[in-house]
Amino acid sequence: MKKIFFLFSVLTFICSVSFAAEAEKLLVTGNNANIRSRPDLGSEIVLKAAKGDIFTVAGKEGNWYKILVPAANGSQATEAFINSSLGEIIGQEGISNQNVQKDPVRRPARKSKTPLRGIRGDEKLFSGFYAKFGFLTSPKVNGIGDRWLLDFGRDWGIINPFLATGFEVQPYYRHFSSGDFTDSILGANIFANAKGGVNIGRFVEKLNFLTPYIGFGLGGAFIKSNSKLGEYKFGRTNFYFAWHLMFGFEVALKNLDLILELQTVKVSVPETSPDAAQHFLMLGVRF
Secondary structure, three states, X not given: OHHXXXXXXXXXXXXXXXXXXXXXXXXXXXXXEEEEOOOOOOOOEEEEEOOOOEEEEEEEEOOEEEEEEOOOOOOOOEEEEEEHHHEEEEOHHHOOHHHEOOOOOOOOOOOOOOOOOOXXXXXXXXXXXXXXXXXXXXXXXXXXXXXXXXXXXXXXEEEOOOEEEEEEEEEEEEEEEEOOEEEEEEEEEEEEEEEEEOOHHHOOHHHOOEEEEEEEEEEEEEEEEEEEEOOEEEEEEEEEEEEEEEEEEEEEOOOOEEXXXXXXXXXXXXXXXXXXXXXXXXXXXXX
């Protein structure tokens, strides 16, 4: 009986070793691939895997692979899920030791008081400082100072992961000259903003770097002008009500987000036409 028990134990051990050696491996083929707690695009992201990382496969549910994620402290691995579009099954001969995932160093710090910047995963969409540069697309103007717009601002995510509030400052300098008349304007538009958007990765996993958004802002325009007509010089300082609308996209890269935006700015100056809004094509970065 002891011999039979011993042989059974040895056989069980050999089978378990053989099974472990033949366990399927998954090679991550997507950049910044989302590893989730459940097989659902709306579930929590537990890890950001790099292209080339390798995990042990524990099963499959629909279009999702169940994989084993090693714990940071070396304890027992936990189960998580990756969409099948972001990885492929490989054999032992395709595994390189440096690619095997040993420590989940890219685990998002979800409980941080200051949310991580950018639009990645389930983090707050808009958070951080940004700078943009815009070109006037309409109406047509003659003064070169009217054709561009600098833009600096800060956003704070308020409802994860859809909304944000913030502020925006648009300083500018304009100079116009015609005959004996010259006019120099130093001004700034100041807005309190609200934005809303959605990460496309919540619906299409491979597009988790892309977020379209819309927004609006209310504020004012500070304008200080110095004019000259022949020998006469005069100046004035005014503050007008202003608003702006925006529609754009943020594209997440490794260390910053690119911003592409269409923006309409309207300053309610009484002596101008009520329809005299300016439209800008903006290009910027969030850092």
